[in-house]
Amino acid sequence: MTPAEDQINPPAERQLDTRYRHETPEGIELVLTLAGPLVRGLAWAIDFAIRAVAYLAFVLLLSLLGGVGTAILLVTFFLIEWFYPVFFEMRSGSTPGKKIFALRVIQADGSPLTWSSSLLRNLLRAADFLPFLYATGFLATVVSRRFQRLGDLAAGTIVVYEGQEEKRTARTAVPARPLPWPLDYGEQMLVLRFAERSPRLSAARRRELAAHLAGFTGREGTPGQALLAHASWLRRGRG
Amino acid sequence: MDLDRIAIALRPRSPWEAMDLGFALARRSFRTLWLLWLVTALPVPVALLFLPGWFMPWGLLLTWWLKPLYEPFLLYWLSRSLFGETLPVSVVLRRWRRIAGTWLLPGLTWRRFHPDRSFLMPVFLLEGLTGAAGKKRIQVLGKGQGGAMWLTGLCFAVEMVLALSGFVLVQVFIPNELRWGAAADFLQRTGSIQVLAAAVLAMSLVGPLYVAAGFMLYISRRVDLEGWDIELGFRRMARRLAERRRRNLERIAALVLLACLCGPWCSPLRAAPLPEPEQARVLVQEILADKTFGHRETRYTWQRIAKEPGNDTAMGWLGTLLSMLGRATRSVYQALGALLRLWIGPLAVFCKMALLLAAGALLAWGLARYQGLRRRLPMGRGRGKKGAGPKVLFGMAVTPESLPGDIAAACRRLLDQDRPRQALALLYRASLSRLVHGHGLDIPASATEAECVRLVQRHRGRDQSDCFRLLTRVWLQTAYGHERPSRRELEQLIAAWSAGFAGEGA
Incomplete structure (x- = not known):
């Protein structure tokens, strides 16, 4: 969900990505980052652990009640096993396990999850589970284009990473210098990104990158320093 | 390395996203990767079929242990296809010495159980680094990335699940009637082969995914550390700016040329003489007197005034009469309302009956009308004997x-x-x-x-x-x-x- 990325490096058709683009009827393109089977499997394992703890607690509590307790226990087990994901998905779009990895279940058209879809995708866990521990679900997720297991395919849902904002580094002490040429939005973002990433780049690589713009950064200082000064100017504009 | 030809979208990615991208990459060219894997990995299990049964568990272990022997081929192919070069399987196999050279010994021995195996392999294989240089490089690349460990752990789990699933699937579909006599003997004898087949199948399914995901972890780390996305963007930016500069130069050249060509025919420019201060003041007053610099104007419009209270008395006796009439009408209405309330129940029943009767009558009339209509129409079925049949x-x-x-x-x-x-x-x-x-x-x-x-x-x-x-x-x-x-x-x-x-x- 970061359209800025598209402006920095416009996506090419042949370039592979895990981004899924959906254009709404209003002509707005939603960019969603799909989540693959491994991270989803881990999220499921965490959810399972949470459920297991809950089961254990219920067993300890309700065993005090004898026969009635067993009855209540079975009903509770049933409800938790089938409706734990539905409950959390309808509340906030993701179960606690998914929340840890910033995952979220949404409709394939980018709209929030509906009740029927949530019920369907979670009831079909029974199919994805077969023959053992989500083997079918894993294979379906790997094969399908949008990382959907059978339940997702039936319900028309996808699992995406929630929009992560790029972390902005604090303002640097580099004196600001205005841009000598007009830049479009993507190019401005690119200059800013260079400044943000430059502490992690090696000095040689920094020089190498900045050298691409050597002819346009003015005479003062090296191209790298000039770019940092421009970035500082841009960042001041962004407040 | 030509970044313009790279086959993946370049952007900073989290390790999880990188693994997802690896899965997508493996899915896109799964057939080739699978073929490469099977060509290198199948000989051992096939040989096992001809060896005595007691060797089977050891053979399975060997097949699993030799994974670093199969994986480099996939990695080599992937690294080439990343920059748009699709090698045929035979070419990859022929280069086996170059591909597996530096990696084979550490990969099969002390790096076999390294949790970051998929991530280390590109460093040794593609960068060709060994010894101290390799160690240093791994330290730089591996700092702050925990993805490869998760990848190895999860892929191991998935492999187990898939192998078990495959075995269970076969067992479930064997009917009980066959678990008897000679067939039962056969099943018992081939049990270890079933396990082997399920395990090899699971390994071969997970293998390409594992290699591709590890490769993408490595690539995304390099994208981040070396700013590949920035390089690509800077190059595009430099191209655009150079193009702009060229166009500006062309424009200036055209103007200069125009000036040179038109110069001789133009009259020389001369500055207007500066006016004296007195004259200038008069001129300023004249200009300021112009309408544009502000003027006065009077307009009259009607405006609605709010009605003042206490004006009713002005209406006199007519107003009193009207208000009396109003009160009288209201009381009549009230009386009528009371009457209606009293009668409303029976009235409703009566109205209902009347409505029902009217509806019934209407229905009967309609039916009668319809019947008559049908009798008179030429297509009607209930035509009388006298009616004109077709001649x-x-x-x-x-x-x-x-x-x-x-x-x-x-x-x-x-x-x-x-x-x-x-x-x-x-x-x-x-x-x-x-x-x-x-x-x-x-x-x-x-x-x-x-x-x-x-x-x-x-x-x-x-x-x-x-x-x-x-x-x-x-x-x-x-x-x-x-x-x-x-x-x-x-x-x-x-x-x-x-x-x-x-x-x-x-």
């Missing part, structure tokens, strides 16, 4: 007036004259005429012969319908099939017809 059916006149009085006799006469076709036609016409005008059968002018038969069957007795069916069949054969009916057949028909139709008057 012509199948191109033949069927009015009673067009027929001779004694049909049977007329037919026999025609037979005697050796005109069986005419005799049959007369008989058929006469039957239709009887049906339509005698029995009031509703045969539409558009009906076919078969429909006539069906109508007769539905509405007339068995005698008539049988006779008519036979008659129709013979008539169709004669009229359309041009078969000459035999005299005996016709005489039988005439007799049957006389029994079925002639009795009732025409």
